[in-house]
Amino acid sequence: MQFLSSEFAVAFAAVFLLYWIVPGRAWQNLVLLAASLGFVLSFGTQAAVVLATSTLAEWAIAQRLGRTEPPRARRILLWTSVILNVGQLAFFKYAHFYVPELTSLLGGLGVHTATLHILMPVGLSFWVLQKMTLTLDVFHRRMPAEKNPLNCLLFTAFFPTLLSGPIEHSRNLLPQFAKPRAWDTSRFSQGVWLFVIGAFQKAVLADNVGALSESLLAPGHTGLALMAGIWAYAFQLYGDFAGYSYMARGCARMLGIDIKQNFLAPYLATNVSDYWKHWHISLTGWLNEYIYSTLSMALRRWGTYGIVAGIWVTFIVSGLWHGTGWTFFAYGCFHALGITVFTLSKDVRKRFKKRFGDTGWPEWAAVFLTFHFVCMGYVLFRAPGLAGAVSTYADLFRGTWNPATVEVDWLTLGLCAAAVFALQACIRPDKDVMWIFTRPVWFRVAFYLALGFLLLRFYAPSDRFIYQQF
């Protein structure tokens, strides 16, 4: 069941009505839990069983941790959680690496490899990281252990964030589940707006430009046509994932729950570090808090080497979180290299700035270079294998770069690019899409009408969300 499906619309309307009719927080949470479990079940019973059992195990560890004081015992409980969760991710995500070996072993026990594929739970990579914060936040004493296992289950299965995040922290969501939620019309309006702007990014931008990227990135294209395909993929990926994230925030806010912002105009970033502060913010924040900070602190006596080690480990984990295979490992290394160069060149840049002043490097040039660095990373991200990625890089230098002689639907690509950058330019100053509520009424009406026209005219939703494969 996807956000942009009639089944979801009917189910959400029913849940929404029931949620605001029932009396009090406890009943509201029960409605949310039933809806979330129903959402998981719509993808299969195995997914629900894996999610429920592993969440209850996490709850038990967090409970024990909350009652434990000796540092060594606390560390043992933390590592138990880490091993169980990483093991869970590795077992399901990397199954195809060891399926051939497992096949013979499981075959003898009467279990077939097809069963492994069925068992792959939806949104696993997202909700496993989210679930881990139940223990991590208690370990770091950011909140007490949640006593009610049903609240933990609701936290992990919360249907707006289940499939593709944003990856939430228990310290943010659980206190909201514990508070009474009263109807607020302005927050409902914000939720509707978030959902509509998300739907626009997914069903109008991503899914229209997606067809273009598919055709231009097919074998045979070189030079500018191939570059146009990479641009199209960049806009598709942004529209697809940011669109999902905005819709998730919208659903949650309509139910009186605030979940974190996941994208904040990443393609207007002026350097690679800035990009990662604005792209998939919830994952970057999670990795920064629990891996980079922990590691760089542990290795602080190594000085700059410790920091660089922290950067590389964090980005390699990020790459491998996205998927299996060497392309994702290379994607992590690509960005680790970019961040390392940016970080270590700080003094050089500062000296350059002191000597030549601030005039020589316009912001648009920094945005242009950063965007194209990110685009080159997407080649690794999308390629089926390392050889394919290398071949794509090589093909960029073949063929023509004359726009008049390449066959590209420049109008669609140009409109999507204009829409993506214009939207991000609106988002960047306010740090959110809520800028619309600060504009005059005539502007809002005109904007809603234009958006409505574009949604009706170019609405082309696909069932596929790129990030759901992770």
Added chain:
Amino acid sequence: MTRDALLPALLGIARNVTGEEDLEFNSQTRFEDIEEWDSLNHIHMVVGMEDAFGIRFNDPSRLQSVVRVQDLLDLIADLKGL
């Protein structure tokens, strides 16, 4: 060392780590507003503070929770037993 001496000492370490002799902040300054206090300098600052104040930041979560300079001064004072 007294609590009052912590802020000037901290400023001295920060100027030394960042190489910015004219760097200024006070106890109410938020760390996100100190441009030079980035992730790279943060680690160097931690080492600098440990060496200068004779303390160990063994619990990274306490450092992660500081927002203003005053929070850090309180943490240092706590670790030094001031």
